[in-house]
Amino acid sequence: MPELPEVETTRRGVEPHLAGRRIAALNVRDPRLRWPVAPDIADRAEGQRITAVDRRAKYLLIRLETGSLMLHLGMSGSLRIVPAETPLRTHDHLDLILDDGHRLRFHDPRRFGSLHWVAHGTEHPLLARLGPEPLEEGFDGAWLRRALAGRRAAVKAALMDASVVVGVGNIYASEALFRAGIHPTRRAGRISRQRLDRLADAVKSVLSEAIAAGGTTLRDFYGGDGQPGYFRQSLSVYGRAGEPCPGCGEPVRQRVIGQRSSYYCPRCQR
DNA sequence: CTAAGGACCTGTCGGC
């Protein structure tokens, strides 16, 4: 489920319930995630006060006094805040037990998610080579020109490369290219500066609109299922093969680029 | 350095 808007929506949903609380325990029910969860991670975290919940790319960083818990939702992960006696479902792999009795529960059928410990003053290797945040200073057409210069790969694949910009997943890569009028197979290094400006703007607008929509669907992290709705109706091309392009009516096409399904309008995107 | 393909996992869906 998680693209950047959902990770950010999740962050905003859980932070108020976590910040200021103390960790009573960390239950690792199944350590077999993308990387095995370190056996000593519970000992490191237990007893510490949570100061904030941040995000870098699609990693959530639960800030503690001596370091951070770094959590990735992978392809199928989700978080809920649940009361103490909430029955477990299959694939509920982790519980962060808070001093108010609530639990932050991590659910992940495919187990592509991960949990790492990052000590204060150290940088985790998984974060070391990441490109800029799409919604912060440093990401614009000028950056794209530098990052994509000389690249022969399809622009859609390049846009999903985390060293170019973080957080643009398969859905929003298609959506941003549609908004910018750029064909997904166009070679990344052969796009004019003006069109790269448009592309950077499209990435920003599509992600921030999705975050805004996600915020409205996320009402109550207690009790509810905690899953923000997925804003299919607001997507222009993703998952809409054969449906009319919202710009010109031409049927939306689907093809595989870099092993991922891609959607585009053959008329509006060049 | 870049690009391409495989790998990790489970669940769901469509076709026969």
Next chain:
DNA sequence: TGCCGACAGGTCCTTA
């Protein structure tokens, strides 16, 4: 109804 292959929102790692 049952089985089988294709596919799913991520991304690291290996190989060329």
